[in-house]
Amino acid sequence: MDRSRFPAKIDWGISLLIAGLAILCCGQGIVCFFLPPPTYISGVLLLLTGALLQSIWMWTYYTIDKQYVHVQCGPIWWTIPLADIYGIEKTSSIWLMMGGPHLRLALSQQGLMIRYHRHPGQKWFGLFDPAVLISPVDRDRFLEAIKSARPDLVLTEKGNLRLEE
Incomplete structure (x- = not known):
């Protein structure tokens, strides 16, 4: 890919x-x-x-390569290892952009919440698994690209991706 x-x-x-x-x-x-x-x-x-x-x-976009999801939001960038992702949820709430234990790099209320594990036992503030809110134009195409890179993630009935149990 x-x-x-x-x-x-x-x-x-x-x-x-x-x-x-x-x-x-x-x-x-x-x-x-x-x-x-x-x-x-x-x-x-x-x-x-x-x-x-x-x-x-002007310069907010997201890229997916073989190993990472790269998030670029102006001069702010974030890298998420594909292997660490355990769930991606479709969201549509303005409140998610304002608060919560996640990194907000979305410019729309229609977004995707990417949840992932860092190293075993390492959480944000010792309490939360890391999560990043992004807003690609075509959420379904983005999810398909993640699914092709990570076949062990399954599509739920709501159109989200989660780790196969």
Whole structure:
């Protein structure tokens, strides 16, 4: 299996929020250079914040290769070993994007929760198995790619993948 790339689904509300904040930060950053006295540090920090938000909005995607699922969310990246995945669930809740014991790298409320084991006995905060929320445009094609890489994961009646018992 070669490397498959899946673009992220981005809800219009999230797009509006991120793009609006990026424009606001960049605009305020530029204004900081022309205020008497010029505040260069504030201007640079605001421009960098705007660039960070813009990069998250433009460069969020997911790739699957022979051994890993790679998640890229702007300058933030995460790698999940395929062998460690024990379940992938379809989700559709805005609340999952706001809280919980998982890494949120999704820009849509229609996402996939990837649950996996790290090393035996190693959990986040000593309590939770690691989980990552992502939002590929075509969730079914993403699940098919995972299923072809991990035949021991079975498709449930709800369209989720879980480890065969």
